[in-house]
Amino acid sequence: MGTSLPETLCLLACLAIGLAHSLPLWGNTGAGLALSQARAAFETDWRGARWQAQTRGRALRLQAISPCVRPNLPGGWHCGWQLVREDTGQLVQESRLPSGLNVSVKPNAPWRVDAWGEPLSGGASILFQSAEGKADPELLCMNVLGRLRRVRGVACE
Numbered sequence: 001m002g003t004s005l006p007e008t009l010c011l012l013a014c015l016a017i018g019l020a021h022s023l024p025l026w027g028n029t030g031a032g033l034a035l036s037q038a039r040a041a042f043e044t045d046w047r048g049a050r051w052q053a054q055t056r057g058r059a060l061r062l063q064a065i066s067p068c069v070r071p072n073l074p075g076g077w078h079c080g081w082q083l084v085r086e087d088t089g090q091l092v093q094e095s096r097l098p099s100g101l102n103v104s105v106k107p108n109a110p111w112r113v114d115a116w117g118e119p120l121s122g123g124a125s126i127l128f129q130s131a132e133g134k135a136d137p138e139l140l141c142m143n144v145l146g147r148l149r150r151v152r153g154v155a156c157e
Helices: 005-056
Strands: 060-064 080-085 091-096 101-106 111-113 125-130 138-142 148-152
Touching: 005 060, 005 080, 005 091, 005 101, 005 111, 005 125, 005 138, 005 148
Parallel strands: none
Antiparallel strands: 060 080, 060 111, 080 091, 101 125, 125 138, 138 148
16 A cells, blocks of 8 residues: 555655764765875875885975965965975976865975985874864874874874
């Protein structure tokens, strides 16, 4: 048998309430995905910089895209980063980030790689955060050997 109009309307109202409660969760998932993608892109670019420096025998550095003009976000790597040659400053590669991410590096200096692919920026960290705070921050810590490690929280241990 069929359902009456009041029963159908009640069912639709329950579905609408459930959907309204689940929408914020979808926004958090999107913000978390953007953070993970940005972190993964940085990890890939860092490994690529080390490989390129070693194979080409040239010192390179990853640095913030300049100028990065975002309201209320002075400095930082919020716009993305670029790989440049240490000797000439020639741009090798650039990775841009979507708006809505806060990216900060400690110390706020380029990540340098010598001509043998060895890092010269040991002890640095890069923090990826959602501008609205919708997702847990993602932190990459670099040890003195240049290895990156993912850490929960906002500080390297």
